[in-house]
Amino acid sequence: MTAASAWSWRALRLAPPLLPLLPALVWLPVLLLLPGLSHGGGWDLIGQFAGAAFKPSLDPLVLSSAFTGLGVTVGIALLGWALSLVLGLVGGVLSSRTVWRTATGSALPAECIRRLLAVPRAVHELLWGLLLLQLLGLQPVVAVLAITIPYAALVARVVSDLLDALPTAGLEGLRLAGAPAGPALLTALGPALQPGVISYGGYRLECALRSATLLGVFGLGGLGTDLRLTLQSLQFRELWSGLWMLLLVMLVLEALLRVLRQRWGMPARFGLSRRSVGRGGREVVLGALLLLPLLVLVAVALGVNPLQLGQLQPLPAWTADWPAVAALPWPSLIGSTLALTLLAAALAVGSAPLLLLLMAPWPWGRALMQAIWALGRLWPPPLTALLLLFVLQPGVLTAALALGFHNLGILGRLLLEAEEAAPLQAEEALAAAGAGPRLALLYGRFSALARSYLAYGAYRADVILRETVVVGLVGAAGLGSLLLEALSSFAIDQLIALVAVYVVLTLMGEDLSDRLRRRLLAA
């Protein structure tokens, strides 16, 4: 190899801090395409929408309706979350290799349960909601279950991963000393598992609030319904009344969970793989005990009645026309869904560090960016998509921008949290040596975070694939829009096929993103 080619090869290898910025390159083609897509017909409306943020409607009727809706949304989120945690913990223990190996000597059942749990996880909560709506009718328990089912499967996976990653020396010691399997497992692994589970559990509550809002957008109760109706009838001032309330609740919840996480010494979301020792055990138990009567109260207030679960109604009579289902344009449907996923993921993963860098010198810019991110997290993607349609033509890119914005809000906040927790010394040294604020941030702090951030981004891409179904409203010719159409036509055969394709795609995506994540974290 000549010196020249060796040099060029080395130049091509990116420095780690630049890695997270790589996906942001997707903005180049996007910016090129945007002018062709925009029709500008509704800039007035966008202006009105933004202006209305400063003068939300204070009409008592609007406020009380928004408040009631918010109550329903928060209640649904709380119940779905609590149920999913309990079921998830059980599922997690049942799908842990360590547990089965200790109890029976073989890890095979764990593998089987793991595979089984992948199916409920692969179906988005919105789909669960719309399917359960057919079986159970319009009642609050539908939204609660729609959150519980996929979340429980997700929690189970995280719990079993955490369990299997714990060192087993203590467990083996106890077993050799003659302790039976159950008590040995509980003593050796229980306390070590607790911080990770509680930290992740708190994070799931934030997710549950977002999911409950989204379910409302599709008519399953709560504030989301008001948000969609007011947006679609262009009553922006009424819309913002609800939106500000929701934003307040979300920020309070996030702050509360952060405080508790720090107080109890739980790991941050990013560092879930890192060990930490929990503190404040008594408070944790007390909190859990306080939660119980609260949940019962919420269930009663919402009118959630477990007995109604018994009243399953069969699906409407349907005739299967499988040849017609097979004749759907599957390659283009799947292709555009995958394109949508990759585009949205690249936009979200790439933009967060890029924006942080750009805003590094200006504290007010950072504050504004954080506010916009908070809105992005909160504002359900289908509503962003509807808003974008005021000025852009429908299509994959419009849908990707909507999904990307939402996930940018989530990723950005996690990146910010991790950035704030990362040690300052390197950045301060660089700044002292005369590097600008952006370079100091880039090389001083991002370099340490780069790989774990990208690994998390890979996981997020997998979530985005599931989420593509919610922007079907935009009419981007993907699986999502066909699915919504099939639902309103009661085309059960198409519905089954579409859900099956979604499940297969998500499982493949999950596998791919797992591999990518392992490679990123191993390097």
Add this chain to the structure above:
Amino acid sequence: MAPLPLLPPRLPRTGFRLALLAGLALALMPAALPPQLQQAAPQLAGAQAQQKLLRISAIPDQKPETLNRLYPLLANELSRSLGVPVKYVPVTDYTAAVSAFRRGDLDLVWFGALTGVQARLQKPGAKVIAQRDIDASFQSFFIANTASGIKPIANQKGLSVLKGKRFTFGSESSTSGRLMPQYFLGQAGVRLTDFAGGAPGFSSSHDATIALVQSGAYQAGVVNEEVWQSSLSSGKTDPKKVIVIWRTPGYANYHWLAQPNLDQRFGKGFTTRLQSTFLNLRASNPKQAQILDLFGAKRFIPAPPRLYDSIEKVGREIGKIR
């Protein structure tokens, strides 16, 4: 990987208390408002508990304010004339209304022709109670934003001017806002993929369609004649910004559909009494006049079920009925 600081600084206790208080307030919120929840939440209670309550509903084709003004009035009138408690249950989605009817969660629903046929196919024996005088020959109006340069067209073939334009329907399951317009567009050789962006929009309701076309977000759209007329006469629509470009031929539309088991639940002859209550609403009675006015009708008339055979045929052609 960045090592995390092992022990984050302990927070001052006041901060924690504040956070705890805020969290508690947040969590208690849903529990704090049961009475409002009962009326405002769209959720329906199980059928068993509601033996003697007539639950009425309607597809959400217009602004919720309009529906919330109209249906409680109607519920009162029905309750007075039938002697049973009547409750209006709002639903948020056309499809959800059909599903709730199939499950028996709703007793009497104001459906569009398409959703009505869907509901009758899913609930054999359901009874068509009545339609308005305007429903036997209902029309959709294609509308356009004046800035789009789209001019009124002389005949159906002229719909091809909409190719390449940004176009929005109402709800996916709307008869006048989607099904029949799509059928007439198809006859004129306009497919859904011919619109700008390769797909039409679905605004969800007729009011929303008018607002979106008037704003310029969509260049053209299609709405039902009744909502168009009322929006025009209330001054909400600016005739300088949005115009009618074509009126479709008439077709059968909205009707009241009742559960097959009302006689068992409310007593013999209940369905017939229900029907005659609607047919006997008269503009000479001030209360009834208000209801008829909000429905945009002079009176209700009988609706023979075969009126919807052609709608079912179109529904099957377009794939909304299977």
